[in-house]
Amino acid sequence: MKGAARARRRERLPRDERMAEIMVAARQVFCSKGYEAASTAEIAVAAGVVEGTLYRYFPTKRDLLIKVVEEFYEAILSDYEAQLKGVRGTWNRLRFMIWKHLSVMHADPDMCRLIVHELRPWPEYRRSRIFRLNQRYTQSTLAVIREGIAGGEFREDVPLRIVRDMIFGAAEHHTWAHLRKEGEFSPDAAADAITNLIYQGLERRGHPARSSGVELNRLERAVQRLEGLATPRRRKRRSA
Amino acid sequence: MKGAARARRRERLPRDERMAEIMVAARQVFCSKGYEAASTAEIAVAAGVVEGTLYRYFPTKRDLLIKVVEEFYEAILSDYEAQLKGVRGTWNRLRFMIWKHLSVMHADPDMCRLIVHELRPWPEYRRSRIFRLNQRYTQSTLAVIREGIAGGEFREDVPLRIVRDMIFGAAEHHTWAHLRKEGEFSPDAAADAITNLIYQGLERRGHPARSSGVELNRLERAVQRLEGLATPRRRKRRSA
Amino acid sequence: MKGAARARRRERLPRDERMAEIMVAARQVFCSKGYEAASTAEIAVAAGVVEGTLYRYFPTKRDLLIKVVEEFYEAILSDYEAQLKGVRGTWNRLRFMIWKHLSVMHADPDMCRLIVHELRPWPEYRRSRIFRLNQRYTQSTLAVIREGIAGGEFREDVPLRIVRDMIFGAAEHHTWAHLRKEGEFSPDAAADAITNLIYQGLERRGHPARSSGVELNRLERAVQRLEGLATPRRRKRRSA
Amino acid sequence: MKGAARARRRERLPRDERMAEIMVAARQVFCSKGYEAASTAEIAVAAGVVEGTLYRYFPTKRDLLIKVVEEFYEAILSDYEAQLKGVRGTWNRLRFMIWKHLSVMHADPDMCRLIVHELRPWPEYRRSRIFRLNQRYTQSTLAVIREGIAGGEFREDVPLRIVRDMIFGAAEHHTWAHLRKEGEFSPDAAADAITNLIYQGLERRGHPARSSGVELNRLERAVQRLEGLATPRRRKRRSA
DNA sequence: GATGAATGAGAATTCATTCAT
């Protein structure tokens, strides 16, 4: 054992690779035990290095978590803007953003719990890149709402901040049990329900002059859904 | 000095009073420093007892927090049901529940942060009385929605869980910065906006215009069939 | 062994006694190994308690050293002022102070090394009680000099600070090797020599012979004038 | 960026130059942070090399400090013996040595603190070249005293070691606050005061047969000062 | 009922030094 350890000792890796290995190990340990319960000793063992080596790459345990989460976030957000471009129609675009958000929480509940319950309450969170990445995502979602307003689908007096809070708050609340491994949820169904509720909640109402607006709106939405189906990428995702 | 301390020491209090004193002290310390950072030593000092005494009343520090929060919750929820009885109209009743929730978060951000960020993530939370008290509050809110449905104001296919998640998720998201002392919000304005959005989102559409809805409905059903043909899985989910 | 340790475990002592025991142990360990090399673990073992207990009495290892040194200092200085009262004559009184200082260094070289080499260089030293205790001792010594001036034994232009620096600096320099256990010295002989040198250095000159000093003084003033002409700046300094 | 770093890396320097660069960097880091707080990593960065390179030139961090200090010492002491030759008269020669010592401490307090507080307490100090260089300086100073004895100016029973301790101890004590950046001092004024005190303390006293010795001594000193003024080098320094 | 002395098992972090490349 000791011999093996010794042998291992001089397994030199380029900086980037070692860093990646540590981050993989850290992610796994953090996710399975939570930040506090994860000890640097355990992470080091999982990474196949000694504790001291960790500190050559990350100044503190906290920083290590932050880097791990940043990496995760970047991977997640890297292409959603591109994907969004392929989706047409306000309802579909809105649903795409909501569904995407829910899907991430569904696919990686441990990591999301880590972010939501451990990292986000930290004071430094608001100065972190994660916060900014998150803001970008949020803004993209609100941009869709703004398009809806500009296009006349939505009322003009939409309280954007509240809408944002409703969408992301609902997602968080809805996935709560799942993040704790105490329940399940369907990203699809939830995305539909949230999107519908928000959509109808923001919809421009029939002025006296648009008496039949309600039904027309419904028709419009049906058409939009068809448009959405016509978008190849959307379809792929849907069937995934 | 020593004499005074000695004198103090003999201040025997009835069990209830001592307990109350400890809880007051604990609440103050927990709120100002957070659960982890609050030490039993500090709480003991604030309560004017020694650490050992704490353990005569509360088996663990965790239990102490739970008791403190329970007390807070009970005080908050004690009369809202009575108050709700005095409010008429679905919109008003809904707004009352939302506003009440937001007001508590506005008035006592420290305690709410404690609940939301510290206590709720605990595994034992779902078995705690706080959870059940919270459920009762939640159910009361949903009861208002159900009344709306029963009264014909709201659609019949309202996804109640999602509505609940939107309301409470929105409240949480909206007050996030305030709980961290990094921002402010208006309970009134937020309650209005959330209520409006939810209300409109759930509203049954076009009663008077119902007459001309028939063909449109047929049309929409046709569209839905088309969608179903295009993405079989989607349909399955939707009907789930 | 473990059984014995367990048995020991509940050996409860009043606060003062336990504190005293820890300080005795700490003093011994600090003295024999130096501050840095002394580990809290070792001190705890020597004191017969666990490490945690140390921290119930002293907030940090540094504080522990400070308290240990303070106690030592107080014991040393407690009665020297009384003792000084029993000594008559400037030379004797001066010698007493110097001898006392040297004697302490002779008797407790480890502790003195600790103070001189470890504690004194710390930034907090000047705000410590030790510093003030030391000042008091220093002042008492200078008071003797002042008496000598007042009594006409010493010149009136004695540079007190420099005298202080010479006395205590000499003591430190002279005992240097001894504190390092690399040499010996005689407090008596050293006290004599230092006292004599200081005494003669401060002595007022030629009272009886004063009569013939007049012309010589004139001569010297002339020389000083010459000097002043040669190096104007120098003169300025000197007269400052 | 990376390219530049690579380019830099190949900057092969002759052994001496690299060594010199490292020593300059080390000196700066040691002086500003102290020995313990200075990390080899920081020194390496300051020197523009990697840590490993340091160890190609200096076996340990301790050795590096020693070398740095040795270099400093040699530069300081290189010409003082020559300079001393240009100074005439016991008083002046003595003052020159003291003033020189004080001036170094005034000019380079960081380095002196390093020597006095960090390096000198080390066990290896007495075996280091610095110790011997220092001894040489000390001996030169005592040589001046010996000249004074030989010339009849000083008593014959002068305790040389004590005189040495008084001079250098006084210097150290007097500069103490300055080395800690907590105070100032004037090398000129201090040199005058110390020299005078030592001089008078060692002065041969009027035997009965030399009743007027006191005044003559004063005259002698005045003359000596004149001699000092006649020495060109001395004068330069003085007026500097 | 109250005290308060004592526990004890960590856990994160530091950094001089080595040596394969």
Added chain:
DNA sequence: GATGAATGAATTCTCATTCAT
């Protein structure tokens, strides 16, 4: 000659909880 990745032992301080008095 220079690199720079990796080591690894060592250390202070924390604090909820216990239990003899």
